[in-house]
Amino acid sequence: MDLNEYQKASRRTKMYPEKLDGGIYYSTLGLCGEAGELANKVKKIARDNNLDKEGIKGELGDILWYVASVSEEIGYSLEEIANYNLEKLNKRMEEGKISGNGDER
Numbered sequence: 032m033d034l035n036e037y038q039k040a041s042r043r044t045k046m047y048p049e050k051l052d053g054g055i056y057y058s059t060l061g062l063c064g065e066a067g068e069l070a071n072k073v074k075k076i077a078r079d080n081n082l083d084k085e086g087i088k089g090e091l092g093d094i095l096w097y098v099a100s101v102s103e104e105i106g107y108s109l110e111e112i113a114n115y116n117l118e119k120l121n122k123r124m125e126e127g128k129i130s131g132n133g134d135e136r
């Protein structure tokens with residue numbers, strides 16, 4: 032399955048209240064929530080010395096779902112987001128700017 036196929040398939044389980052015109056808000060807050068769930072699973076590696084790979088796998092999937100959702104809300108395909116990210120990172124690598132701070136490097 033490619034990224035755009037995933038994005039299209041994932042929309043079949045979209046259940047947030049579009050009538051509130053809040054899709055981007057709902058999706059972004061959901062993404063942040065899932066990132067928090069991932070962080071909590073990773074925290075438990077340190078606390079309990081327990082690597083819950085299945086749990087982390089699940090949270091990464093949840094994050095992917097919301098990334099697809101936010102992307103759709105602003106009119107981008109998941110493939111466009113992935114390609115844009117790789118182009119940005121490759122440019123930074125070529126320019127020796129892969130480390131450091133700031134979006135505009």
Ligand SMILES: [Mg+2]
Nearest residue numbers: 065068090093
């Ligand atoms: Mg989750």
